[in-house]
Each structure stands twice: as structure tokens, then as C-alpha cells.
Amino acid sequence: MKYHIKHTTHYQYSSPVSMCFNEARMSPVNSAHQTCARNRFVIHPAPESLHKRFDYFGNQVTSFDILQPHKELSVTVYSEVQVLDHTQQALFSADYPWEFVRDSLKTATDPEHIVVREYILPSPLIPVFDEVKEYAAESFTEGRPVLEAIQDLVQRIFTDFKYDPGFSTISTPLHTVMEHRRGVCQDFAHLGIACLRAMGLAAGYVSGYLETVPPPGQEKLEGADASHAWFGVYMLDFGWMHFDPTNNMMAKDQHITLAFGRDFADVTPLKGVIYGGDDHELKVFVDVRRIEE
Numbered sequence: 001m002k003y004h005i006k007h008t009t010h011y012q013y014s015s016p017v018s019m020c021f022n023e024a025r026m027s028p029v030n031s032a033h034q035t036c037a038r039n040r041f042v043i044h045p046a047p048e049s050l051h052k053r054f055d056y057f058g059n060q061v062t063s064f065d066i067l068q069p070h071k072e073l074s075v076t077v078y079s080e081v082q083v084l085d086h087t088q089q090a091l092f093s094a095d096y097p098w099e100f101v102r103d104s105l106k107t108a109t110d111p112e113h114i115v116v117r118e119y120i121l122p123s124p125l126i127p128v129f130d131e132v133k134e135y136a137a138e139s140f141t142e143g144r145p146v147l148e149a150i151q152d153l154v155q156r157i158f159t160d161f162k163y164d165p166g167f168s169t170i171s172t173p174l175h176t177v178m179e180h181r182r183g184v185c186q187d188f189a190h191l192g193i194a195c196l197r198a199m200g201l202a203a204g205y206v207s208g209y210l211e212t213v214p215p216p217g218q219e220k221l222e223g224a225d226a227s228h229a230w231f232g233v234y235m236l237d238f239g240w241m242h243f244d245p246t247n248n249m250m251a252k253d254q255h256i257t258l259a260f261g262r263d264f265a266d267v268t269p270l271k272g273v274i275y276g277g278d279d280h281e282l283k284v285f286v287d288v289r290r291i292e293e
Contacts, residue, residue, distance in 0.1 A: 013073075022272030041064075096236060132178070
């Protein structure tokens with residue numbers, strides 16, 4: 001599938017910001033299953049400087065500085081992306097018992113597997129604690145095929161946890177999400193990753209977009225889409241395979257990957273330092289449009 005994506009982030013400040021320094025991870029990744037053909041930033045006020053680089057995880061980072069006073073900041077990113085549905089290709093590694101995948105990651109000596117091991121470790125926003133281990137163990141029973149176990153975990157998160165956009169923020173601890181059994185896509189991705197790491201599997205956080213389809217007979221509204229999050233699991237002989245616990249599904253060609261890391265802190269779409277501003281109001285608009293071929 002091919003898509004046009006428009007992602008706008010708008011800040012309104014109660015008092016002037018004298019200057020700001022920012023990093024944006026808003027350029028869809030290029031991988032074996034996704035190609036970003038175009039990516040263009042429109043920033044107001046105009047930045048004094050703009051630089052692009054790749055971070056440790058392979059995400060493209062756009063850094064920009066605004067050195068003039070302003071009470072509004074608008075960052076709009078236009079992208080054109082092609083996504084391939086690769087789920088069927090990954091199924092050949094699905095019959096491995098999950099313990100075999102765990103043990104292979106521990107003992108392998110090739111560089112790729114050594115690098116992947118860091119995704120087994122806890123990260124700043126994803127601790128591994130007893131309640132997570134107990135929750136994960138219900139899906140990862142002895143000898144169970146790894147894909148079957150992961151899909152069971154995804155379905156249980158979907159069933160056991162309520163989607164509640166008013167419940168959590170980016171700083172809500174995973175302990176709180178487990179206690180109240182509610183949250184948003186970011187929380188469910190963090191929970192799934194914590195469970196997989198508790199079982200010794202490599203899992204990472206994916207930020208991106210999900211194409212939404214309006215009800216029959218209705219036009220799609222401009223900006224009605226939203227940023228999304230899910231998780232990736234490293235599968236032997238294949239690589240990273242993505243799962244979406246918010247929607248109880250394996251990610252396919254409607255899931256567009258923006259960035260990949262250990263948790264949300266590694267892939268924050270837009271962050272920075274401002275001088276002044278006091279209170280602010282944030283609005284985000286996302287529009288994902290399929291390109292008909």
C-alpha cells in the first residue's frame with residue numbers, strides 16, 4: 001500500500017518563547033518492508049538552522065532551532081510511504097517453541113543476535129516486575145509455539161485492558177496501568193514489551209500511524225487519524241515481527257512505522273527545550289490517505 005501522510009503539531013504559548021531547540025522523529029523509516037519516498041518539514045516560525053542525522057536505533061532525527069520570539073510553534077511533516085504486507089513470510093519461524101527462541105538469543109554469537117539482546121533488558125519506561133512475569137506466564141506455557149504464545153498475549157491485553165484515552169499520560173507508570181487495567185496504545189505496547197522481556201524474548205517499541213477507514217457512505221475527515229503505537233518481537237530466521245495489542249492483530253500494510261526503540265522515550269515524535277512560554281496548549285492533527293494505484 002502507498003500512503004500520503006500529513007502530521008501537524010501545534011503549540012500555543014501563554015507568553016512568548018524567546019528561543020527553542022528541538023528534535024523531531026517524524027520521518028518514516030526505510031526498511032525491507034517499508035520505503036519512504038518523500039519527507040518534507042514545514043516549520044513556522046522558520047528555523048535558524050535545520051540538520052538531519054540518524055540516531056543509535058536507525059531513526060532519522062531532524063534537529064531545528066528557532067531563535068526569534070514566538071507564541072506559536074507549528075511543525076507539519078508531509079510524507080509518502082509504501083508499506084508491504086510481510087506477515088505471511090514470517091510464519092515459517094512461528095512453530096519454534098518460545099523457549100528455543102529465548103535460548104537461541106542467549107547463546108548466538110553472530111553480531112545481529114548480539115545487538116538484539118539489548119531489547120531483552122528493562123528500559124527506562126519499561127521495568128520488569130513480578131506482576132508482569134505472572135501475567136506473561138499465562139500465555140508462555142511450556143513448549144508452546146512462539147507465534148501462538150505472542151498472539152495469545154496480544155488477545156489477552158486486548159480483552160483484559162480497557163482503552164481509556166483520559167486515563168494515562170506519557171508519564172503514567174506501568175504499575176498503574178496494570179493495577180487499573182486501562183490505558184492507551186502506548187501503555188499496551190509497553191505492557192506487551194514488558195511481558196515479552198520477562199520471558200527472555202527481545203521486544204521493541206514502534207511508533208507510527210494506522211490507516212483508518214470511515215463508515216460506509218461517509219467522507220474521511222481531514223486530520224481525523226492519530227499517531228499509534230505497537231510492539232515488535234525478534235523472530236529467528238526472519239527479524240522483527242510487529243503486533244498491535246490495541247487492535248488485537250498482527251501489524252500489516254496498514255501500519256506505517258515512524259520510529260523504533262526500546263520504549264516511548266527513544267521515539268518521542270517531537271521534543272525539545274524552550275525558554276519562556278509558561279503554559280501551553282498542544283494540538284496534533286494526523287491525516288493518512290491511501291494512494292490508489
